[in-house]
Amino acid sequence: MSDRLPGYNGRVRDLLEKLGARVGCxxxxxxxxxNILIEGLLMPKHEFSAPDTIIVKLGNGYxxxxxxxxxxxxxxxxxxxxxxxxxxxxxxxTAHSLPTVKIIGCGGTIASRVEYETGAVKPxxxxxxxxxxxxxxxxxxxxxxxxxxxxLSEDMTPKHxxxxxxxxxxxxxxxxxxIVITHGTDTMSFTASALAFALRNLPxxxxxxxxxxSSDRPSADAALNLIAAVITTLKAPFGEVVVVMHxxxxxxSALVHRGVKVRKMHSSRRDAFQSINDLPLAKIDLHKxxxxxxNSRCIPRSGGKEEVMASVGFDDRIALVKAYPGFQNEIxxxxxxxxxxxxxxxxxxxxHIGSYALDSIRRAIEEGIPVVMTVQTLFGRINMNVYxxxxxxxxMGVIPGxxxxxxxxxxxxxxxxxxxxxxRIIREMMMTNYVNEVNPVHTPQHFLKPFAE
Amino acid sequence: MSDRLPGYNGRVRDLLEKLGARVGCxxxxxxxxxNILIEGLLMPKHEFSAPDTIIVKLGNGYxxxxxxxxxxxxxxxxxxxxxxxxxxxxxxxTAHSLPTVKIIGCGGTIASRVEYETGAVKPxxxxxxxxxxxxxxxxxxxxxxxxxxxxLSEDMTPKHxxxxxxxxxxxxxxxxxxIVITHGTDTMSFTASALAFALRNLPxxxxxxxxxxSSDRPSADAALNLIAAVITTLKAPFGEVVVVMHxxxxxxSALVHRGVKVRKMHSSRRDAFQSINDLPLAKIDLHKxxxxxxNSRCIPRSGGKEEVMASVGFDDRIALVKAYPGFQNEIxxxxxxxxxxxxxxxxxxxxHIGSYALDSIRRAIEEGIPVVMTVQTLFGRINMNVYxxxxxxxxMGVIPGxxxxxxxxxxxxxxxxxxxxxxRIIREMMMTNYVNEVNPVHTPQHFLKPFAE
Numbered sequence: 001m002s003d004r005l006p007g008y009n010g011r012v013r014d015l016l017e018k019l020g021a022r023v024g025c026x027x028x029x030x031x032x033x034x035n036i037l038i039e040g041l042l043m044p045k046h047e048f049s050a051p052d053t054i055i056v057k058l059g060n061g062y063x064x065x066x067x068x069x070x071x072x073x074x075x076x077x078x079x080x081x082x083x084x085x086x087x088x089x090x091x092x093x094t095a096h097s098l099p100t101v102k103i104i105g106c107g108g109t110i111a112s113r114v115e116y117e118t119g120a121v122k123p124x125x126x127x128x129x130x131x132x133x134x135x136x137x138x139x140x141x142x143x144x145x146x147x148x149x150x151x152l153s154e155d156m157t158p159k160h161x162x163x164x165x166x167x168x169x170x171x172x173x174x175x176x177x178x179i180v181i182t183h184g185t186d187t188m189s190f191t192a193s194a195l196a197f198a199l200r201n202l203p204x205x206x207x208x209x210x211x212x213x214s215s216d217r218p219s220a221d222a223a224l225n226l227i228a229a230v231i232t233t234l235k236a237p238f239g240e241v242v243v244v245m246h247x248x249x250x251x252x253s254a255l256v257h258r259g260v261k262v263r264k265m266h267s268s269r270r271d272a273f274q275s276i277n278d279l280p281l282a283k284i285d286l287h288k289x290x291x292x293x294x295n296s297r298c299i300p301r302s303g304g305k306e307e308v309m310a311s312v313g314f315d316d317r318i319a320l321v322k323a324y325p326g327f328q329n330e331i332x333x334x335x336x337x338x339x340x341x342x343x344x345x346x347x348x349x350x351x352h353i354g355s356y357a358l359d360s361i362r363r364a365i366e367e368g369i370p371v372v373m374t375v376q377t378l379f380g381r382i383n384m385n386v387y388x389x390x391x392x393x394x395x396m397g398v399i400p401g402x403x404x405x406x407x408x409x410x411x412x413x414x415x416x417x418x419x420x421x422x423x424r425i426i427r428e429m430m431m432t433n434y435v436n437e438v439n440p441v442h443t444p445q446h447f448l449k450p451f452a453e
Numbered sequence: 454m455s456d457r458l459p460g461y462n463g464r465v466r467d468l469l470e471k472l473g474a475r476v477g478c479x480x481x482x483x484x485x486x487x488n489i490l491i492e493g494l495l496m497p498k499h500e501f502s503a504p505d506t507i508i509v510k511l512g513n514g515y516x517x518x519x520x521x522x523x524x525x526x527x528x529x530x531x532x533x534x535x536x537x538x539x540x541x542x543x544x545x546x547t548a549h550s551l552p553t554v555k556i557i558g559c560g561g562t563i564a565s566r567v568e569y570e571t572g573a574v575k576p577x578x579x580x581x582x583x584x585x586x587x588x589x590x591x592x593x594x595x596x597x598x599x600x601x602x603x604x605l606s607e608d609m610t611p612k613h614x615x616x617x618x619x620x621x622x623x624x625x626x627x628x629x630x631x632i633v634i635t636h637g638t639d640t641m642s643f644t645a646s647a648l649a650f651a652l653r654n655l656p657x658x659x660x661x662x663x664x665x666x667s668s669d670r671p672s673a674d675a676a677l678n679l680i681a682a683v684i685t686t687l688k689a690p691f692g693e694v695v696v697v698m699h700x701x702x703x704x705x706s707a708l709v710h711r712g713v714k715v716r717k718m719h720s721s722r723r724d725a726f727q728s729i730n731d732l733p734l735a736k737i738d739l740h741k742x743x744x745x746x747x748n749s750r751c752i753p754r755s756g757g758k759e760e761v762m763a764s765v766g767f768d769d770r771i772a773l774v775k776a777y778p779g780f781q782n783e784i785x786x787x788x789x790x791x792x793x794x795x796x797x798x799x800x801x802x803x804x805h806i807g808s809y810a811l812d813s814i815r816r817a818i819e820e821g822i823p824v825v826m827t828v829q830t831l832f833g834r835i836n837m838n839v840y841x842x843x844x845x846x847x848x849m850g851v852i853p854g855x856x857x858x859x860x861x862x863x864x865x866x867x868x869x870x871x872x873x874x875x876x877r878i879i880r881e882m883m884m885t886n887y888v889n890e891v892n893p894v895h896t897p898q899h900f901l902k903p904f905a906e
Binding site: 152153154155156157158159160161184185186187190191249263264265266267268269271272274316317318319320321322323324325326328330331334338340346347348349350351352353354355356375377378379380381382383387388389407410414444447448 | 640867
């Protein structure tokens with residue numbers, strides 16, 4: 001029989017065994033020196049946890065480590081039927097009537113632990129470990145998990161996008177009823193865009209989910225984000241690639257953002273992810289575990305797995321270049337000399353760059369390198385008809401990126417350039433709105449709410 | 454005697470002369486076919502205006518062009534004493550008891566007109582023209598105007614920053630009591646940062662102001678922004694370089710943003726400028742024409758013009774480079790080969806870049822090129838102690854940019870590198886908080902208000 005108290009050793013294990021506790025049991029503990037009552041589910045313990053502690057998942061979704069030396073009184077009740085689990089790509093059965101969700105692990109903080117010696121966060125957790133930490137997931141689905149790779153998300157490349165897209169395609173073909181991808185948050189929106197272009201006509205939403213705190217920390221947001229991601233992939237009416245993350249610093253709700261319209265807008269806040277130039281698609285009430293549609297402009301689920309259109313290649317010779325005062329046009333010249341396959345510019349204002357750079361851009365286009373213009377303001381859209389510089393850029397063949405995020409345009413050009421090197425077709429594809437990466441109508445709701453309002 | 458109806462010809466001029474009207478008079482006109490009443494001040498007319506129209510400044514600050522063929526009835530009353538004006542760097546007297554404000558023209562939309570043949574916006578207006586358009590300015594100050602250059606702001610370079618800084622320094626030394634710089638909005642925040650570093654211990658705020666609509670358009674925001682900028686430079690208690698722009702799409706108020714903490718966040722909205730990781734310094738009530746301090750963390754006015762510290766040089770061999778999945782480290786190698794003087798990276802998350810680029814960054818630092826890390830999330834701050842990649846970057850000598858905007862860090866490194874090429878001193882200066890370019894404490898108010906709240 002497998003261990004019912006995985007990770008617990010010494011006198012903590014002795015205590016728990018004496019109480020008849022196992023992982024998944026409800027624990028009530030009163031702490032020394034006050035009225036503090038800890039109540040929640042007993043969690044497995046991992047190698048990096050402090051010794052002589054038990055790990056309890058509180059009602060708010062957070063894990064807390066409690067030193068047994070602080071415990072005055074402890075009770076065990078309601079042991080659920082969730083079995084303890086091993087690690088690595090195994091299939092996990094919970095109830096046969098439930099749908100199957102595939103969890104694809106790509107690393108990131110959601111799959112990482114604090115290394116207590118150094119305080120640094122290191123990738124260490126498998127999807128199965130995550131399921132161990134969040135027994136509530138068992139009520140929604142059976143899970144099938146695969147660790148594709150375990151890297152920090154700044155190390156993602158277009159090649160990784162291809163690997164993830166292939167894995168998602170295989171999972172859809174295998175007949176699962178939902179897919180959740182755990183991913184580092186740094187570049188999660190890039191991967192979300194990549195999957196959105198690579199796989200269309202989806203039978204259910206592909207949800208990317210991460211966390212801003214490592215999953216073994218008391219303040220981890222991983223649990224609620226994962227629950228929201230599972231609810232989304234199973235219940236949402238749309239068939240899009242989405243990012244599911246906390247909507248506010250509190251734990252009451254998560255937002256479902258369209259993958260091609262979302263951006264990490266804060267380095268550390270739990271509600272760092274924000275839809276730009278678009279509304280979130282839906283909101284997940286984490287108390288009621290219900291989904292509410294916010295944005296009716298969404299792509300419905302396709303008829304089934306047979307309808308999926310896949311084009312999973314990405315070109316890794318695209319550059320994303322920012323315009324700034326004094327921008328050195330030799331940077332463009334270098335990209336042309338090195339025969340890059342495309343350039344996305346984060347232009348100023350409505351889509352500009354210093355006129356001293358125009359000759360270099362003209363040369364790029366003449367040599368068959370597509371140049372796409374986007375707005376570094378992030379909010380708003382390209383309009384190159386208003387000012388002289390914009391008109392000149394349009395005349396020489398620069399492709400206007402409309403209201404696409406620079407990051408989305410970068411991913412899209414990488415996807416397009418992997419399919420064709422014909423600059424006319426590239427232009428046409430870049431100006432085709434495939435998966436709502438362009439929002440034709442902006443309302444005041446699409447802008448950040450300014451301070452003064 | 455100079456023309457009292459500048460720009461008016463033909464039958465429009467005949468009508469206005471018959472009525473005894475001159476520029477500055479109050480006009481009440483009823484239009485044909487409805488109850489529409491136009492009431493406001495008669496404005497001068499410019500070469501690009503449609504023929505047979507009169508230009509009226511409405512109470513809300515906007516100019517409107519009214520075809521005389523639509524006018525049913527017209528009355529003239531209350532002709533103010535504001536004289537019509539010529540164009541170009543002349544001194545304009547209004548009342549001798551008023552303080553003197555210097556207006557320095559650097560081009561941009563605020564100094565541009567729509568070219569009606571093409572629909573394009575072209576730079577065409579002098580500061581004097583602007584004063585013509587906004588007679589209300591006369592109640593606050595006497596104005597001295599200088600056209601430094603008339604370019605679109607995407608053409609600004611570090612050399613232009615030097616020219617502007619010298620002009621501001623000369624103006625302060627000459628004893629003016631306020632300075633307003635009209636500037637294109639695309640790169641206005643870069644110039645604001647440049648001036649903030651170049652000129653410290655200021656006796657009054659240096660206000661940069663622009664508009665998102667050309668000044669001769671009915672929806673121009675130029676008038677109210679300029680009035681707010683004049684109020685700020687004259688009345689605000691702080692001595693900082695600030696950007697003054699609309700706070701909301703309506704005309705009720707303007708916000709005063711710290712130059713090193715502001716960013717253009719929308720390509721076209723009038724409230725495009727937003728403070729990032731900081732609160733605006735003050736709010737201008739455009740009805741009461743009063744200033745209200747919002748942010749108490751500000752640098753007070755210095756004792757006088759003698760105390761100004763000037764260091765107006767900028768290095769134009771700094772690159773601002775964005776990290777993205779698949780970032781090609783050969784771009785860093787190129788900057789090192791070309792002996793750039795510094796590199797600012799817009800890193801992902803807490804300050805990361807793909808680990809495949811670390812060798813190139815190490816080489817840059819070994820060759821004496823400072824590398825500064827900032828966050829592409831814009832909101833939040835660098836923390837390179839959390840993850841392995843960040844620690845490696847810190848160990849090799851990458852300079853953490855704290856919560857500085859990437860654009861501000863770029864300008865600051867340009868300013869620092871113009872003073873020293875000693876990488877240790879550069880590091881020390883980059884980590885010195887000169888003009889509140891770093892905000893040590895963030896509160897929830899400093900983040901954009903997310904959709905869900």
